[in-house]
Amino acid sequence: MTKRVLLIVGGGIAAYKTLELIRNLRKRGFALRCILTRAGKEFVTPLALASLSGDKVYEDLFSLTDEAEMGHIELSREADLLVVAPATADLLAKMANGSANDLASTALLATDKPILAAPAMNIRMWLHAATQRNLARLKDDGVTFVGPGDGEMACGEYGPGRMAEPVEIADAIERMLGGTTAQKPLAGRRVVVTSGPTVEPIDPVRFLSNRSSGKQGHAVAAAAASAGAEVVLVSGPVSIPDPAGVRTVHVESAVEMLAAVEAALPSDIAIFCAAVADWRVEPAGHKIKKGKSGAPTLALIENPDILATICRHKQRPRLVIGFAAETEKMLAHARAKLERKGCDMIVANDVGGPAGVMGGERNTVHLVTRDGVEDWPTLDKTEVAHRLVERMAALVGTSS
Ligand code: C5P
Numbered sequence: 001m002t003k004r005v006l007l008i009v010g011g012g013i014a015a016y017k018t019l020e021l022i023r024n025l026r027k028r029g030f031a032l033r034c035i036l037t038r039a040g041k042e043f044v045t046p047l048a049l050a051s052l053s054g055d056k057v058y059e060d061l062f063s064l065t066d067e068a069e070m071g072h073i074e075l076s077r078e079a080d081l082l083v084v085a086p087a088t089a090d091l092l093a094k095m096a097n098g099s100a101n102d103l104a105s106t107a108l109l110a111t112d113k114p115i116l117a118a119p120a121m122n123i124r125m126w127l128h129a130a131t132q133r134n135l136a137r138l139k140d141d142g143v144t145f146v147g148p149g150d151g152e153m154a155c156g157e158y159g160p161g162r163m164a165e166p167v168e169i170a171d172a173i174e175r176m177l178g179g180t181t182a183q184k185p186l187a188g189r190r191v192v193v194t195s196g197p198t199v200e201p202i203d204p205v206r207f208l209s210n211r212s213s214g215k216q217g218h219a220v221a222a223a224a225a226s227a228g229a230e231v232v233l234v235s236g237p238v239s240i241p242d243p244a245g246v247r248t249v250h251v252e253s254a255v256e257m258l259a260a261v262e263a264a265l266p267s268d269i270a271i272f273c274a275a276v277a278d279w280r281v282e283p284a285g286h287k288i289k290k291g292k293s294g295a296p297t298l299a300l301i302e303n304p305d306i307l308a309t310i311c312r313h314k315q316r317p318r319l320v321i322g323f324a325a326e327t328e329k330m331l332a333h334a335r336a337k338l339e340r341k342g343c344d345m346i347v348a349n350d351v352g353g354p355a356g357v358m359g360g361e362r363n364t365v366h367l368v369t370r371d372g373v374e375d376w377p378t379l380d381k382t383e384v385a386h387r388l389v390e391r392m393a394a395l396v397g398t399s400s
Pocket of ligand 1: 194254272273274275276277278303304305306307308321322323324325337
């Protein structure tokens with residue numbers, strides 16, 4: 001049966017992203033109905049929301065026509081889920097206090113259905129004690145949150161407060177509503193994903209590592225899970241949360257990561273997004289002291305190549321995908337890597353540019369296979385992940 005979402009669009013610059021959210025949700029088979037707040041109307045038009053949702057947009061608590069057609073109580077109850085996006089500081093404050101002075105807040109107070117909120121606001125507003133207090137109270141009240149993420153904001157500041165991407169919100173909605181009638185192209189498939197950096201100890205307090213944030217790998221794991229796959233995510237130390245619906249195995253070093261990946265086999269697909277340290281050292285059992293004899297020499301030992309090892313493994317997954325972060329001659333190096341490692345596809349990205357791929361939100365990738373190269377436009381890492389998952393599903397086919 002079609003699941004119904006009541007989307008409450010608040011007044012923030014991120015409101016424009018709700019248009020993409022609506023498209024995404026309709027593609028997944030959800031029915032949408034929108035409430036637009038007065039402040040929201042400054043950012044998106046009722047006509048845009050109505051055209052994309054295929055339904056009229058509700059704006060006014062005291063509209064006689066609206067009330068005659070569908071009262072505000074009914075509006076909030078006929079949905080299976082209420083979604084607030086963007087959830088502004090003001091909307092969160094109203095929700096936390098049970099205020100009901102317009103259609104959006106009244107619907108939120110009158111509902112007997114679960115609520116998902118996607119906050120979006122300036123970083124100072126987000127970090128303010130009042131907002132954090134409201135957030136804690138709403139979590140206590142059972143409201144679910146998606147985001148906000150870190151990133152550059154419309155106001156020019158950088159930090160938490162950026163609304164989650166439409167696909168992330170749609171994934172959260174799908175999880176809360178227990179899936180849709182839409183197809184799950186990876187249902188019945190097992191997928192192993194590596195993500196993040198590895199950390200190679202030098203002594204009990206020092207280590208060798210790199211700047212990988214794990215954002216791309218975690219996004220791939222989340223996207224594979226929402227496509228119905230059973231996912232094992234093997235992650236090095238990162239500061240982002242474990243994705244929902246995924247079994248995450250936390251490791252530190254490359255040797256541990258390889259063992260965890262081998263333990264996760266058999267699998268239909270393996271995708272290696274981790275930035276594995278190429279070398280480790282034999283760690284000292286105690287903190288290395290500064291001595292008179294000058295700086296110590298670190299004898300580097302080559303780490304196992306997890307991707308290459310799994311490609312030659314007796315339980316090799318049917319589809320093995322590697323990543324290649326390059327700063328020069330990207331495609332030539334990616335092609336060589338495809339052959340050397342024996343994988344089926346390399347996702348090549350240029351990490352040398354000013355865009356800050358490592359740790360950033362966006363990625364420009366090129367898919368290199370034995371058949372050729374496909375260039376993708378610059379996309380959010382979550383969108384790259386979804387497209388990769390679509391490709392993975394096309395390559396392995398649906399499970400019988
Ligand atoms: O050789 P390079 O490090 O550029 O290869 C990148 C690809 O190989 C990535 O998919 C990465 O996850 C994987 N890799 C690995 N084990 C290593 C080094 C790289 O799995 N030791």
